[in-house]
Amino acid sequence: MELRPYQIEANKHIQEEWENGNNKTLLVLPTGLGKTVTFSDLTKTLVSKGERVLIMAHRGELLDQAADKLFKVTGLKTAVEKADDTAENSFYRVTVGSVQTLMREKRLKRFKRDIGEMLVKCVVQGFGEKSLMAVGRLYDEGFVFWQTIDGGRCGGVDF
DSSP: OOOOHHHHHHHHHHHHHHHTTOOEEEEEOOTTSOHHHHHHHHHHHHHHTTOOEEEEESSHHHHHHHHHHHHHHHOOOEEEEBTTBOOTTOOOSEEEEEHHHHTSHHHHHHSOGGGOSEEEEEEOTTSOHHHHHHHHTTOOSSEEEEESSOGGGSTTOOO
């Protein structure tokens, strides 16, 4: 799948921010402009450099959508970290994980940091940013917070 020019530009700017030491970035794209395709391409780039990626969402269907789109765009398969499913001991470089699962202290303690050196967060309006930030604190670098429509709707959380 060929990316649109603004998607290529977005990924370029995210990587430039990381290279400049700005590890927490925010990408804002309106509904329907291909956020999933954009982060799928970014994920492919990171995996090609040997990195691991964790993609989070708050609903199972969004995890499935992310995994399906990632495979269609890049050919990459994913492990799953949700409810009874775990990415522990998986050889896949990409994990899709449930926010509800990963925000639980018991799960966080056994969740290995190296499952995702780079954390991509898929967020829709109305979801608790505090839950995402609890998991996000595990990752000091390569942190991208995806907001569906409006960056101003992040609940005042300082990224």
